[in-house]
Amino acid sequence: MPEIIIEKNPSEARLQELGVAGWEIWDCPVTEFRLDFDETEKAYILEGEIVVTPDGEAPVTVVAGDYVEFPAGLKSFWKVTKTLRKHYSYD
Numbered sequence: 062m063p064e065i066i067i068e069k070n071p072s073e074a075r076l077q078e079l080g081v082a083g084w085e086i087w088d089c090p091v092t093e094f095r096l097d098f099d100e101t102e103k104a105y106i107l108e109g110e111i112v113v114t115p116d117g118e119a120p121v122t123v124v125a126g127d128y129v130e131f132p133a134g135l136k137s138f139w140k141v142t143k144t145l146r147k148h149y150s151y152d
Contacts, residue, residue: 063132065113065121071105071128079128081105084148089141098135101152104128109145114138 068075076082084105096113106127114120116136123129131137 062115062118063134065115065123065132065135066130067121067123068128070126075128076105079103079105080150081128081148084150087145087147087149089145091141091144093138093140096137096139098131098133098137101133102131102149103152104131104147104149107146107148108143109141109147110143111145112140112142114140 071079084103086107089109106123106125106129108125110122110124112120112122113131114137116138
């Protein structure tokens with residue numbers, strides 16, 4: 062199964078290298094839903110918290126300040142536990 066990659070508190074230089082400031086912003090209230098990825102999503106969490114549970118695997122908690130990559134082929138269930146605001150981009 063594809064693996065979620067998390068970088069905790071990447072440096073400002075790393076965020077600039079990734080081009081995060083130019084990415085779209087997505088807001089989501091506290092909720093739960095399935096999310097399956099056809100392509101790799103890169104995201105930087107500005108606010109909030111999500112518990113992402115890949116099918117058949119342990120849950121992964123993603124919080125504000127995390128840079129995360131959700132790989133293509135990932136099938137998952139999302140539980141937004143604190144209102145989410147993130148920058149995101151697709152490869």
